[in-house]
Amino acid sequence: MASEGMTEKQVVEELRRGNRAVFRQLVESHQTKVLNICYRFVHSREEAEDLAQETFLEVHRSISGFRGGSSLGTWIHRIAVSKSLDFVRKQGRKKRRGLFGKPVSLDESTEQVPAPRSTVPDVQLEMRERRRVLQTALESLPERQRVAFVLSKYDGMSYQEIAQLLKTSLSSVESLIHRAKNNLQKKLRRYYEQEM
Amino acid sequence: MKDDQRKPDHVEDEVAKTLASLNDFDTIDTGPYFLTRLEARIKEGEAEREPWLARVLLGSRLAPALMTLVIVVNGLTAWTALRPSDDTDESSRQENVEAIADEYLLTPTDFATNIQSE
Numbered sequence: 136m137a138s139e140g141m142t143e144k145q146v147v148e149e150l151r152r153g154n155r156a157v158f159r160q161l162v163e164s165h166q167t168k169v170l171n172i173c174y175r176f177v178h179s180r181e182e183a184e185d186l187a188q189e190t191f192l193e194v195h196r197s198i199s200g201f202r203g204g205s206s207l208g209t210w211i212h213r214i215a216v217s218k219s220l221d222f223v224r225k226q227g228r229k230k231r232r233g234l235f236g237k238p239v240s241l242d243e244s245t246e247q248v249p250a251p252r253s254t255v256p257d258v259q260l261e262m263r264e265r266r267r268v269l270q271t272a273l274e275s276l277p278e279r280q281r282v283a284f285v286l287s288k289y290d291g292m293s294y295q296e297i298a299q300l301l302k303t304s305l306s307s308v309e310s311l312i313h314r315a316k317n318n319l320q321k322k323l324r325r326y327y328e329q330e331m
Numbered sequence: 332m333k334d335d336q337r338k339p340d341h342v343e344d345e346v347a348k349t350l351a352s353l354n355d356f357d358t359i360d361t362g363p364y365f366l367t368r369l370e371a372r373i374k375e376g377e378a379e380r381e382p383w384l385a386r387v388l389l390g391s392r393l394a395p396a397l398m399t400l401v402i403v404v405n406g407l408t409a410w411t412a413l414r415p416s417d418d419t420d421e422s423s424r425q426e427n428v429e430a431i432a433d434e435y436l437l438t439p440t441d442f443a444t445n446i447q448s449e
Contacts, residue, residue: 155370159366159370162365162369167361170359170360170361171359174356174359175356180359184362187361187365188369191369192369192372192376262352269350269353285353288353290358291358316350319350320346323345323346323349323350324342327342327346328342331338331341331342
């Protein structure tokens with residue numbers, strides 16, 4: 136393989152020289168993780184794949200600006216998160232003030248909510264609805280809490296990696312996740328109390 | 332238990348189930364053509380960044396033809412400049428000399444005579 140036995144510094148040098156084989160290797164190593172990071176924010180396979188492509192395009196364009204302050208992987212994941220958050224912001228769906236006190240989406244398209252695991256239709260419908268409610272609640276959180284919480288739910292990412300991505304400490308990440316969970320519980324509680 | 336007493340438990344239950352739904356996300360894989368599409372997009376981006384004239388002139392089909400044209404034109408120019416002059420050129424040069432001499436009422440012979448007489 137093109138980048139086997141190379142240090143990260145050497146990989147970066149080769150990428151700057153436009154070494155296509157090394158770039159291909161880099162994509163193959165990181166594509167699944169990047170895709171799943173995006174997926175957890177946008178909840179659509181097609182959009183996640185587009186965003187993953189955008190992420191690697193940005194890596195290709197900006198590699199000369201990579202200073203090595205973090206690992207190459209963390210830098211790539213940071214770009215993926217940034218692209219995903221930009222996408223969510225720009226989506227431009229119709230909003231209305233909702234139960235969570237922030238604009239909520241009227242878009243109940245099933246394309247935006249990933250198919251649940253169960254094959255039983257009633258269960259699927261229930262799970263789809265739960266994810267829609269959760270997605271709305273997540274979008275009302277402060278951005279850093281949302282990022283930390285969403286990424287913490289992805290098995291492929293440790294708290295340490297989240298800390299590096301957010302350029303903060305491990306204890307800050309734990310605090311962000313704790314506050315995110317508390318805020319989500321409050322919002323969901325209010326929602327379900329009004330529903331009943 | 333009355334309905335009102337059951338309500339908070341039910342709400343908490345719903346909250347817990349909704350929060351847990353985030354744990355049910357599958358890990359997805361990229362499609363089989365992910366890398367191919369990406370490389371095509373990179374190539375497109377690189378082409379867009381080149382000036383349009385460079386794209387036209389250096390496009391793979393035109394480059395050999397243009398290079399041949401440049402060589403031929405240069406060759407013709409060099410040949411025209413370096414070839415020996417022929418009689419036609421000599422006679423027209425002589426005509427020019429005579430026309431100038433007439434203009435200034437001179438002939439080559441008169442000029443030579445004038446020099447000798449001084």
